[in-house]
Amino acid sequence: MTGRTTSVLATALALVLSGTTTAGASALEQKTYTWRGYMSAGYCTIEPGATWTLYSNGTARLDATISSLGDEDAWLMWAHLKDGAGALLGDIRVHGSTSTKFVKNLHDRRTYRWIAKGQFDPELFDLVRRMSLSKHC
Numbered sequence: 001m002t003g004r005t006t007s008v009l010a011t012a013l014a015l016v017l018s019g020t021t022t023a024g025a026s027a028l029e030q031k032t033y034t035w036r037g038y039m040s041a042g043y044c045t046i047e048p049g050a051t052w053t054l055y056s057n058g059t060a061r062l063d064a065t066i067s068s069l070g071d072e073d074a075w076l077m078w079a080h081l082k083d084g085a086g087a088l089l090g091d092i093r094v095h096g097s098t099s100t101k102f103v104k105n106l107h108d109r110r111t112y113r114w115i116a117k118g119q120f121d122p123e124l125f126d127l128v129r130r131m132s133l134s135k136h137c
Contacts, residue, residue, distance in 0.1 A: 028055045028056045028057050029055070029056035029125070030053055030054060030055050030056070031053070031054045031125075031128060032051055032052070032053045032054075033051065033052045033053075033054075033130075033131045034049060034050070034051045035048060035049070035050045035051075035133075036048050036049075039133065039135060040137075041075070041135045041136050041137040042068075042070070042073065042136075042137035043068045043069040043070035043073055043137060044066065044067070044068045044070075044073055044075045044106060044135075044137030045066065045067055045068070046064050046065070046066045046075070046114075047064070047065040047066070047067075049064075049065070050062070050063070050064035050065070051063045051064070052079060052092070052131055054081075054120070054125065054128060055125075056122060056125045057122055058119055058120050058121060058122030058125070059095070059117065059118070059119055060079070060092045060117070060118035060119065060120060061115070061116070061117055061118070062079075062102070062114060062115065062116040062117075062118065063113075063114075063115055064113075064114045065111060065112070065113055065114070066104055066106065066111070066112050066114050067106065067109070067110065067111040067112065068106040068109065068137065069109060070106075070109070071107060071108060071109065072106075072107060073105075073106040073137055074103055074104065074105045074106060074137070075103070075104045075106060075114075075135065075136075075137055076101055076102070076103055076135065076136040076137070077101070077102045077103075077104075077133055077134070077135045077136075078091055078100050078101060078102070078133065078134040078135075079091060079092040079100075079102070079118065079131060079133055080131060080132045080133065080134070081120060081124060081128045081130075081131060082128070082129065082130040082131065082132060083127050083128070083129055083130070084129040084130070086130060089124045089127055089128060090120055090121055090124055091120075092118035092119070092120050093118060093119050093120065094116070094117075094118060095116075095117035095118055095119055096119075102116050102118070104116075
């Protein structure tokens with residue numbers, strides 16, 4: 001299988017994503033969506049380069065750098081999977097939970113590397129062409 005790249009605009013955030021699908025002979029297929037701009041809510045910010053990777057077995061991984069100018073903040077985020085027309089397919093759930101709300105507590109004006117695991121219906125994998133995020137701090 002060859003890699004393919006799709007650039008999309010996240011509707012709620014007006015951020016550009018790039019989606020890439022890759023597969024190896026024995027590896028899971030994957031799609032990667034990278035945010036190229038800053039995302040902020042209140043005093044909280046996620047830096048450019050935040051990445052969601054989706055795997056064909058229905059698992060997902062977030063890798064982001066996040067910070068807050070305030071003390072005792074929390075970044076709340078919901079990750080939405082969409083088809084090529086932008087229709088909602090479903091949300092990524094927190095790994096081992098039914099919740100779709102990802103939470104990262106932020107303290108003392110520090111910068112954190114946020115690695116989070118998620119899951120989604122693996123039957124949606126081939127339909128996913130876009131992602132968007134809802135957020136709150």
